Amino acid sequence: MNAQLELKNLTVSYGGKAVAENLNGSFGFGRLNLLVGRAGSGKSSLLLAIAGFHTEFSGQILYDGAVFQSAGNFSLTFQDPESLFFNSSVGDEVEYSLRMRELPESEITPRAQQWLQRWGLDPENFYQRHPFELSGGEKRRVALAACTVAMPPIILLDEPLAGLDANGQKALAEMLNQLAYEHIVIVVTHEPEVFLQSDSSVLFLREGQGSWFSGNEFLRQAVHDRDFYPLPRWYCHAMAPFAAAPSLPPVNAEAVASFIAREKKHADQL
Amino acid sequence: MQISYKPGNSFLYSLNPLIKGGLCFVLIMFFSLNGLQLPAMAGSLVALLLFAALGRLPLADLLLSIRRIWFLLVIVGLVQGFRGNGFEVVPALESMARILGVFIAAGCYLTVSPQSELMFFWETIFRPLRLLGLPARELALVMVIAVRFLPVMLSEIDRIRMAQIARGARLGKGGFFSSAAALMPLMIPTLAQAIIRGEELAEAMEARGYRVSGNRTRYHRFGIGFFDIPAGLAALAVAAIAVWSRMP
Numbered sequence: 001m002n003a004q005l006e007l008k009n010l011t012v013s014y015g016g017k018a019v020a021e022n023l024n025g026s027f028g029f030g031r032l033n034l035l036v037g038r039a040g041s042g043k044s045s046l047l048l049a050i051a052g053f054h055t056e057f058s059g060q061i062l063y064d065g066a067v068f069q070s071a072g073n074f075s076l077t078f079q080d081p082e083s084l085f086f087n088s089s090v091g092d093e094v095e096y097s098l099r100m101r102e103l104p105e106s107e108i109t110p111r112a113q114q115w116l117q118r119w120g121l122d123p124e125n126f127y128q129r130h131p132f133e134l135s136g137g138e139k140r141r142v143a144l145a146a147c148t149v150a151m152p153p154i155i156l157l158d159e160p161l162a163g164l165d166a167n168g169q170k171a172l173a174e175m176l177n178q179l180a181y182e183h184i185v186i187v188v189t190h191e192p193e194v195f196l197q198s199d200s201s202v203l204f205l206r207e208g209q210g211s212w213f214s215g216n217e218f219l220r221q222a223v224h225d226r227d228f229y230p231l232p233r234w235y236c237h238a239m240a241p242f243a244a245a246p247s248l249p250p251v252n253a254e255a256v257a258s259f260i261a262r263e264k265k266h267a268d269q270l
Numbered sequence: 271m272q273i274s275y276k277p278g279n280s281f282l283y284s285l286n287p288l289i290k291g292g293l294c295f296v297l298i299m300f301f302s303l304n305g306l307q308l309p310a311m312a313g314s315l316v317a318l319l320l321f322a323a324l325g326r327l328p329l330a331d332l333l334l335s336i337r338r339i340w341f342l343l344v345i346v347g348l349v350q351g352f353r354g355n356g357f358e359v360v361p362a363l364e365s366m367a368r369i370l371g372v373f374i375a376a377g378c379y380l381t382v383s384p385q386s387e388l389m390f391f392w393e394t395i396f397r398p399l400r401l402l403g404l405p406a407r408e409l410a411l412v413m414v415i416a417v418r419f420l421p422v423m424l425s426e427i428d429r430i431r432m433a434q435i436a437r438g439a440r441l442g443k444g445g446f447f448s449s450a451a452a453l454m455p456l457m458i459p460t461l462a463q464a465i466i467r468g469e470e471l472a473e474a475m476e477a478r479g480y481r482v483s484g485n486r487t488r489y490h491r492f493g494i495g496f497f498d499i500p501a502g503l504a505a506l507a508v509a510a511i512a513v514w515s516r517m518p
Contacts, residue, residue, distance in 0.1 A: 015334065053432045076436035078429050084437070086458035096455070100438030147437055156436075 003064035004028045005050070005154060005184050010059035012045050019045055023059070023210040025203065032180050032195050035188045036218075036229065037205035043188045046205070047156050050186070051076050063153070072101070074154040079162040081143035082131065090116070090134075090142050091127040097150045112149060119145040119175060137168035141175070148179070155179065158188045169194045170252065192218070193231055193251035204229070219248045273335050273377045274421050275384050281497040282325030282382045289498045289505070291391035294379035296505040296512075301371030305515040308360050311367040318371060322378050332377050336370065338424050343369055380417065386490045388414045408482055415471065423464060430459045 004026040019042030027033040048054035052070030087093040094112040113123040161169045200215035222229040249259035351362030392410035434455040
């Protein structure tokens with residue numbers, strides 16, 4: 001997939017005031033695209049502008065070279081996506097989006113079941129259950145499955161990790177990483193460390209300006225300068241001696257431990 | 271843009287909460303019940319906005335917040351417009367002006383009234399109910415919480431609406447029954463959220479020591495100030511115009 005979602009001279013305003021100015025760059029397939037910044041930096045407004053719900057912007061949003069027509073081409077979830085549930089079974093909830101797009105009746109259930117499976121929920125166990133019976137992590141996965149089942153090219157998520165425990169966050173981040181191979185996944189987050197891989201793309205909004213980084217560049221800068229972005233202290237501390245390494249590991253304890261072991265072995269060999 | 275209390279120091283802010291509430295009530299009744307023609311209604315709306323501007327209220331925020339009720343305005347306009355033979359513009363615009371007037375008057379009131387004043391107003395209004403053995407203070411609290419949560423719920427509805435549209439929902443499309451059914455993806459989650467929020471608020475208030483009891487003191491005390499008398503007279507004048515416009 002080579003198509004990209006491109007921002008061209010995009011300035012997003014809110015209440016007449018520009019919150020993110022002159023953004024140029026692109027979101028692509030094959031990696032998570034993170035939108036990071038402090039509260040009020042314009043992350044959510046930019047997300048809504050891409051979705052077509054926020055119209056206070058100038059410049060262009062292009063998909064595959066043409067102006068992005070949002071209708072039917074994106075899914076959007078906010079914090080707490082399980083608040084969208086209105087059906088009495090998980091199956092109905094996931095099927096809803098397909099019914100609204102008027103898919104043939106014979107295709108709806110198999111496709112919904114297959115998609116649920118993809119999100120790690122066995123249809124045998126979950127399909128007939130009431131969404132409110134599920135655990136927090138399961139609810140979140142059902143909600144995200146229900147929002148993305150129509151497989152639009154663009155998936156927009158506003159703080160999808162909010163309210164999940166560490167294991168739930170990690171599992172969800174892995175699923176979204178997988179999803180990024182088939183969709184352009186754009187995630188607004190205050191916890192980039194859970195998602196950051198060296199090949200992630202980061203659009204960092206600060207003081208009205210947007211800067212683009214690879215995950216590796218972002219990690220490196222945040223490790224050097226805590227005022228730039230506050231990554232967890234333990235990560236910055238562990239990474240400080242390895243600032244010259246070609247790429248830093250993602251922010252999780254296992255990856256950091258194996259990275260340090262590898263770097264030490266390499267140093268011993270030298 | 272949410273309508274909620276925004277600190278300020280104009281004459282509107284300094285009014286006694288009873289006068290403020292009374293003035294708002296009269297304005298709401300005026301826009302709901304008056305028998306004025308469209309030009310006079312439009313003039314009343316402009317006068318209300320001028321009044322708000324004089325009181326140094328954030329007019330831009332108030333006007334932007336009208337976006338939240340555009341759907342209601344359109345529905346009311348259509349229903350009223352089609353009441354006669356074919357579509358008539360004047361009754362449609364008149365009914366929309368009424369809704370706008372009520373919305374702006376209530377918006378001004380909420381912008382200049384902190385929670386303590388709202389509570390004081392509702393408590394005073396409900397005081398006679400104590401004679402019937404009803405819990406006036408608790409009823410007042412229910413009213414204040416309902417009013418305070420309105421902007422939160424509106425923004426919640428907006429979020430749910432956008433997310434459901436992204437899922438393919440066609441909210442409010444089709445005939446009466448089919449459009450009511452199509453609104454389910456909006457209505458059920460909104461109701462569920464309201465119940466969840468209510469429960470959380472009740473727990474939070476109990477955790478902070480709130481109990482149903484008549485033995486509570488008042489932190490804020492409100493007197494009659496310089497602008498209260500002219501404001502009270504203005505309220506009487508507005509009420510008189512509404513009654514006069516309805517006279518045969």
